[in-house]
Amino acid sequence: MMCNLFCSSMGRHVHVDYCRTEEGARCEGDEVQHINAQMTPNPDKPKDAVTHSLHWRRLGMRDISHF
Numbered sequence: 001m002m003c004n005l006f007c008s009s010m011g012r013h014v015h016v017d018y019c020r021t022e023e024g025a026r027c028e029g030d031e032v033q034h035i036n037a038q039m040t041p042n043p044d045k046p047k048d049a050v051t052h053s054l055h056w057r058r059l060g061m062r063d064i065s066h067f
Contacts, residue, residue, distance in 0.1 A: 014049050015049065015050050015052060015054075016048070016049055017055065018046070018048075019047055019048050027046075027048050030051075031050055031054040032048045032049070032054070034048050034049075035047045035048060
């Protein structure tokens, strides 16, 4: 699947993933921004906004949007 075509067909959007830091540790980095608001599903589980590239790497796909 060509991930850049899949994402571009969705228009402007954000990739959200569950927070992967240890409990109490800060989520920070160039590709991660912690979301302070509770969101479904699982509103009590912390979440992060992640870059397109990180989202697809975490899924095991190569980000081809830079080629």
